[in-house]
Amino acid sequence: MKQILVCGGPGCLAKGSREVFEAFKRKIEQNKLHVELQLKETGCQGLCQKGPLVTVKPGNLLYTEVKSEDVGEILDKIIKSDSNYDRALKKDEISFYKYQTKIALRNVGEIDPENISDYIERGGYEALKKTLHEMTPEEVIDTVEKSGLRGRGGGGFPTGKKWRYCRNADGPVRYVICNGDEGDPGAFMDRSIMEGDPHSVIEGMVIGAYAVGSRQGYIYVREEYPFAVKRLKKAIEDSRKMGFLGKNIAGSGFDFDIEINRGGGAFVCGESTALMRSIEGNVGEPRAKYIHSVERGLWDMPTVLNNVETWANIPPIINKGWEWYLSFGTKTSPGTKAFSLVGKVKNTGLIEVPMGTTLRDIIFKIGGGMIEGRSFKAVQTGGPSGGCLPAEKLDLQVDFDQLTKEGSMMGSGGMIVMDDRTCMVDVARYFVNFLLDESCGKCVPCREGLKRMSEIMGRITHGLGSEKDLEVLEEICWTMKEASLCALGKSAPNPVLSTIKFFREEYLKHINEKTCPSGVCKHLTTYYIDENICKGCHVCVKVCPTGAISGEIKQPHFIEEDKCIKCGSCFDACKFNAVQIRGMKIDD
Amino acid sequence: MKADFKVVDRIIESYGCKKNSLIQILQDVQEKYNYLPRKFVERVARKLGVSLSKAYAVATFYKAFSLNPRGENLIRVCMGTACHIKGAPEVVEEFSKILKIKPGETTEDLKYSLETVNCVGACAMAPVVVVNNEYYGNMTPGKVRDILKKKETRKG
Ligand SMILES: Cc1cc2nc3c(=O)[nH]c(=O)nc-3n(C[C@H](O)[C@H](O)[C@H](O)COP(=O)(O)O)c2cc1C
Numbered sequence: 001m002k003q004i005l006v007c008g009g010p011g012c013l014a015k016g017s018r019e020v021f022e023a024f025k026r027k028i029e030q031n032k033l034h035v036e037l038q039l040k041e042t043g044c045q046g047l048c049q050k051g052p053l054v055t056v057k058p059g060n061l062l063y064t065e066v067k068s069e070d071v072g073e074i075l076d077k078i079i080k081s082d083s084n085y086d087r088a089l090k091k092d093e094i095s096f097y098k099y100q101t102k103i104a105l106r107n108v109g110e111i112d113p114e115n116i117s118d119y120i121e122r123g124g125y126e127a128l129k130k131t132l133h134e135m136t137p138e139e140v141i142d143t144v145e146k147s148g149l150r151g152r153g154g155g156g157f158p159t160g161k162k163w164r165y166c167r168n169a170d171g172p173v174r175y176v177i178c179n180g181d182e183g184d185p186g187a188f189m190d191r192s193i194m195e196g197d198p199h200s201v202i203e204g205m206v207i208g209a210y211a212v213g214s215r216q217g218y219i220y221v222r223e224e225y226p227f228a229v230k231r232l233k234k235a236i237e238d239s240r241k242m243g244f245l246g247k248n249i250a251g252s253g254f255d256f257d258i259e260i261n262r263g264g265g266a267f268v269c270g271e272s273t274a275l276m277r278s279i280e281g282n283v284g285e286p287r288a289k290y291i292h293s294v295e296r297g298l299w300d301m302p303t304v305l306n307n308v309e310t311w312a313n314i315p316p317i318i319n320k321g322w323e324w325y326l327s328f329g330t331k332t333s334p335g336t337k338a339f340s341l342v343g344k345v346k347n348t349g350l351i352e353v354p355m356g357t358t359l360r361d362i363i364f365k366i367g368g369g370m371i372e373g374r375s376f377k378a379v380q381t382g383g384p385s386g387g388c389l390p391a392e393k394l395d396l397q398v399d400f401d402q403l404t405k406e407g408s409m410m411g412s413g414g415m416i417v418m419d420d421r422t423c424m425v426d427v428a429r430y431f432v433n434f435l436l437d438e439s440c441g442k443c444v445p446c447r448e449g450l451k452r453m454s455e456i457m458g459r460i461t462h463g464l465g466s467e468k469d470l471e472v473l474e475e476i477c478w479t480m481k482e483a484s485l486c487a488l489g490k491s492a493p494n495p496v497l498s499t500i501k502f503f504r505e506e507y508l509k510h511i512n513e514k515t516c517p518s519g520v521c522k523h524l525t526t527y528y529i530d531e532n533i534c535k536g537c538h539v540c541v542k543v544c545p546t547g548a549i550s551g552e553i554k555q556p557h558f559i560e561e562d563k564c565i566k567c568g569s570c571f572d573a574c575k576f577n578a579v580q581i582r583g584m585k586i587d588d
Numbered sequence: 589m590k591a592d593f594k595v596v597d598r599i600i601e602s603y604g605c606k607k608n609s610l611i612q613i614l615q616d617v618q619e620k621y622n623y624l625p626r627k628f629v630e631r632v633a634r635k636l637g638v639s640l641s642k643a644y645a646v647a648t649f650y651k652a653f654s655l656n657p658r659g660e661n662l663i664r665v666c667m668g669t670a671c672h673i674k675g676a677p678e679v680v681e682e683f684s685k686i687l688k689i690k691p692g693e694t695t696e697d698l699k700y701s702l703e704t705v706n707c708v709g710a711c712a713m714a715p716v717v718v719v720n721n722e723y724y725g726n727m728t729p730g731k732v733r734d735i736l737k738k739k740e741t742r743k744g
């Protein structure tokens with residue numbers, strides 16, 4: 001039977017994939033095609049930029065940018081098995097998919113996440129049965145430890161070790177938690193897993209619970225993801241019905257159940273101890289690290305907390321063994337990592353690659369390079385705790401240790417590509433203000449440090465900075481790294497330090513020359529039209545919202561500075577690159 | 589009024605009147621009323637036996653809660669990193685200009701509330717705006733008016 005998989009991921013939904021799904025449904029009903037065609041809505045199929053996406057199996061043919069009007073024609077080709085149809089791309093051959101290896105995302109985009117049989121058909125819940133019937137908890141921990149799996153939530157702590165500590169801790173009950181808070185702005189891997197393959201998280205958690213001896217688990221989902229909550233709820237109900245959750249799981253005598261907690265929209269609640277306070281019904285403030293959560297976590301009981309992607313990696317490791325897992329990735333970071341590749345690249349979307357893949361391969365092979373006409377400037381990883389790496393670092397092999405060595409972070413997997421129209425000072429300021437807003441305020445270095453940093457960054461971007469400010473910034477950074485209570489404050493300096501390190505020149509232009517070469521900081525931006533290049537085509541005049549541009553057709557145009565609001569519309573609109581930003585070119 | 593208290597009481601009971609369900613209960617109340625009326629926060633606190641200061645600490649710590657009434661349409665502009673570098677600030681500015689409110693405010697006729705959020709998980713389509721539960725990707729200031737127009741005509 002042929003399958004038509006319509007993507008229902010966040011990107012495609014925003015582009016109208018629901019209408020495409022409905023159109024297929026109507027057409028299939030009208031023409032009574034149920035017998036030969038199966039229609040499904042899946043989670044994120046990855047290549048969000050080209051959505052709405054539709055995949056047809058067998059053959060793994062991909063249709064991009066599908067509109068409901070196209071459905072009739074596509075259906076026709078599918079029925080005739082016309083493989084020469086030029087709209088059908090061979091998924092296994094296009095570079096976006098070719099260089100990926102999927103472990104955590106193995107089912108995302110391939111199955112109907114609301115249908116447990118789809119999951120089971122692809123080997124789901126086999127690992128659970130194997131664990132409960134054939135393995136001792138020690139053996140499970142051993143396998144996970146030997147696989148070298150490190151936590152995918154940011155810190156990269158060895159998962160097996162965490163489980164062992166928890167198992168060995170004293171306590172009448174133990175808890176396991178799934179961290180689905182995904183606070184890193186610009187990241188949606190965890191969302192895609194929770195929405196696209198919720199059972200993989202549940203199965204991983206049951207295995208973990210068995211290993212550490214827990215009977216109650218929690219999934220903490222951020223409040224911006226109502227869809228993920230809905231999917232997880234359904235998945236939990238279904239797996240209870242099938243006997244994979246609840247009492248006497250799969251006839252093994254082991255009991256375990258899961259509850260869902262919705263977050264309240266606080267970034268700091270992604271931090272493990274703050275998250276536990278939040279599940280307890282309190283304000284989410286972190287606590288000092290010397291009390292270990294594996295010994296005294298949720299309600300002061302031994303607790304294992306892992307990230308969504310970490311949990312999703314567990315079933316395949318159990319099924320295929322640790323030796324198999326070790327065959328992917330690097331020595332210190334085995335396996336694969338999911339990233340959300342976004343920003344100024346051509347192919348934005350959800351990807352998974354072996355650890356150790358270079359930034360260059362990710363951005364230029366999978367990502368297809370920069371959006372047209374723009375040049376690469378930096379890539380940001382690790383969200384507000386991470387840093388920006390410049391072009392010289394493109395050959396860096398991405399894993400936990402390499403990124404940390406360069407002053408960035410793996411983080412949860414957001415990868416934001418920036419071009420020459422992105423101001424690095426503004427990016428650093430953005431993260432400082434983000435964290436200032438999100439700091440819980442419990443400890444002084446973080447609360448006050450961020451406030452002062454924000455003021456200084458504000459001054460620099462307004463053209464009021466001095467070189468002395470850079471020194472002060474660095475000093476505040478080092479103090480925060482040393483003295484903050486939780487990792488939010490400790491890692492907050494990374495965006496600032498990494499941009500000062502790699503893009504010092506840009507800071508100095510803001511400070512000494514009072515220009516923002518990327519044209520982002522409005523107070524320091526001047527647009528002008530190069531009269532030698534301008535063809536007088538009048539396009540810029542049409543897009544300017546304030547009427548600041550004038551000139552006769554076929555004559556050079558000019559911009560009246562006091563009317564210009566520096567929106568950049570003319571810059572983007574000019575086909576001849578005649579609109580320029582003062583300071584952007586070296587010779588200015 | 590009495591009927592409303594009953595609704596709130598039912599929510600409290602559905603969580604077994606447990607103290608640690610405070611956040612979940614407030615979330616459900618907010619979902620029902622679009623914001624957290626003070627009298628209900630107080631009701632929840634009393635019923636659960638938690639102090640008023642704790643109930644308000646929670647209600648003000650978490651961004652998802654609003655103690656002020658929100659508009660019929662909730663416009664959330666994503667200010668996550670991916671959206672920021674692709675021009676989200678200009679999009680918010682345009683909403684602000686047309687609706688004459690700042691982020692965090694509600695129009696006088698209670699029609700629109702404007703909020704900013706840190707990533708809604710659709711970063712590949714940056715900049716993103718979510719109106720009620722509908723996603724709009726690849727936003728530009730120019731598309732702002734179109735969205736608002738669509739809302740107006742749908743009502744009328
Ligand atoms: C401020 C802050 C925010 C965090 N946000 C998240 C998050 O959104 N998701 C996540 O999985 N981990 C987050 N973490 C990391 C968690 O504290 C924790 O290390 C992780 O969830 C453990 O799971 P893992 O070992 O599977 O990675 C955050 C940490 C800090 C300090």
Ligand code: SF4
Nearest residue numbers: 441442443446486489
């Ligand atoms: S470092 Fe910041 S977020 Fe962490 S406890 Fe201190 S104030 Fe709170």
Ligand code: FES
Nearest residue numbers: 666668671708711
């Ligand atoms: S950064 Fe805007 S949706 Fe993620």
